Amino acid sequence: MSKKQTYSIGELAREFDVTTRTIRFYEDQGLVSPARRGQTRVYSPADRVTLKLILRGKRLGFSLAESRELIQMYQPSGDNRNQLLALQDKIQQRREQLNQQLRDIQALQQELDDADQRCEDALTALEKPDHV
């Protein structure tokens, strides 16, 4: 009725612009565990979300190990108090890392603006060589 319920490995590879090798590698590393129909992998919408998380992590420079942690934060095995507290600790650490990245991005944006301005100035100087 609504969205597609399963995906082939090729479909996901095309959608996320990675190779099937990459997706199988993530499975090797225990990041996704698609169902099987015979030999063939069958991915659920939840698997697709997991892939999205991994690739978003990649764009932020996360290693696969870090992304694995993020994914586990999504499925808290909420029976043990200490595990939950440890998880909150990790969540807090991630928050701080993200805030650092935010500061880095803002600094870089400022510097790109400056660099752009210097380009403009240099171009203007080229157009009007001795216009005082």
Place this chain on the structure above:
Amino acid sequence: MSKKQTYSIGELAREFDVTTRTIRFYEDQGLVSPARRGQTRVYSPADRVTLKLILRGKRLGFSLAESRELIQMYQPSGDNRNQLLALQDKIQQRREQLNQQLRDIQALQQELDDADQRCEDALTALEKPDHV
């Protein structure tokens, strides 16, 4: 009068929490070019800024090649019009990449908040087992 004018490789390594091997490696890759006093490397404040840029790039998941580009944006060889225009193009591409990272961070922050909330709920449920 004001700040220190030169730095040894060891000083910078300590300040930025990397090994001297790392700093020499960056030199190998053409990212920094410190002066020499005899054999010994002598780093200027500008070299120090360059290192800062590299490490900030690292925190954002940039490769050294990408950081090299960023550094070159900082020192525009402002004599050629086409080079300047190409540089502005690259600056624009970087801007877009940073904006993507911003969106990724915001999405992740939201999800971390959700995950944290689920932890809280699970913990609360543990404390008050059958409080209706």
Place this chain on the structure above:
DNA sequence: GGGGAAGTTTACGTTAACGTAAAGTATGAA
């Protein structure tokens, strides 16, 4: 003048994250 600390070069080793190739299976169209 003998350490010790910090610097140097050279070079092989290591890890992550896939790439690439080989060889086989399944399935639908012509």
Place this chain on the structure above:
DNA sequence: TTCATACTTTACGTTAACGTAAACTTCCCC
């Protein structure tokens, strides 16, 4: 039936970003 396409496993290859070790010089201190 044969061909193309998409899937599978297995396994060796590759690149980036350093780590690590060896062997050497310089300088300072007691």
